[in-house]
Amino acid sequence: MPYPLKSGVERSEGLQSSLRSNAFSVLVVDDLEVNRLLLARLLQSVGYIAETVPDGESALARLERLPLPDLIVLDLEMPGLSGLETLRHLRQGRLPAAADLPVFIATGNVEESMPEAALAAGADGFFRKPDDLMDMVKAIGQLLSEPRSRRP
Template sequence: MCTPSLVLLVEDHVDSRELLEEFLTMEGFAVETAGNGQSALERLSRLPCPDAVLLDLMMPVMSGWELMRHVREDDRLKQLPVVVVSGAGNHQAMPEGIQGTVPKPVDLTELRATLARVVSAQG
């Protein structure tokens, strides 16, 4: 039996995080969650590298923009596939290294397709 792909979901809005976690679990992913970039960095330091990160950009404590800077400076994490899930403005001006974007409100069909593309590109 195959191990499910691991997704780190980084979202500060509790209801959105819980709904996305439930959706991802139903889609067959193993899911870890974090409520901000700092919490995500802590999880990344002790977890095996996830197959993908779903990242909100606008969060307290440490934004998704700041988290991306830390990730890209870390040799172990710099190739980590990241999909931005955000209502933050211009999705054309995303941080370097983003493999996909899904605007909020999230279209689950679009999220499913984007995540499938990103995870399959890793394997």
């Protein structure tokens, strides 16, 4: 079952129609190596540049240097900084250059309140692993195909 996206972001119907020919970069943040590899390969298979880090602290450290990724895919449950804590650091301006980057949550967490909590914290979309991963890739394509000025 697809979960909500931030207002203004819609799920697209076709994967290829949602992608642009130029390569966008996506930072994948997940504590489980198998999940990082799976997401990175899935994103690379449709033309994205995927970079991975194992936790929230590493994500924030990576976002201190240029070039910034075009989008972040963030797991919720990680040791150290959780995904929600990492997202809050971003949205509260800890790293001003990265404060407005689109962030999609990809999690195995099954709590019913999680989608709303993630969106309230500033996520641009919420997806369950592994069921919603193709929907997430489509939504990434749709969001990144929008001019920056029209993105949420």
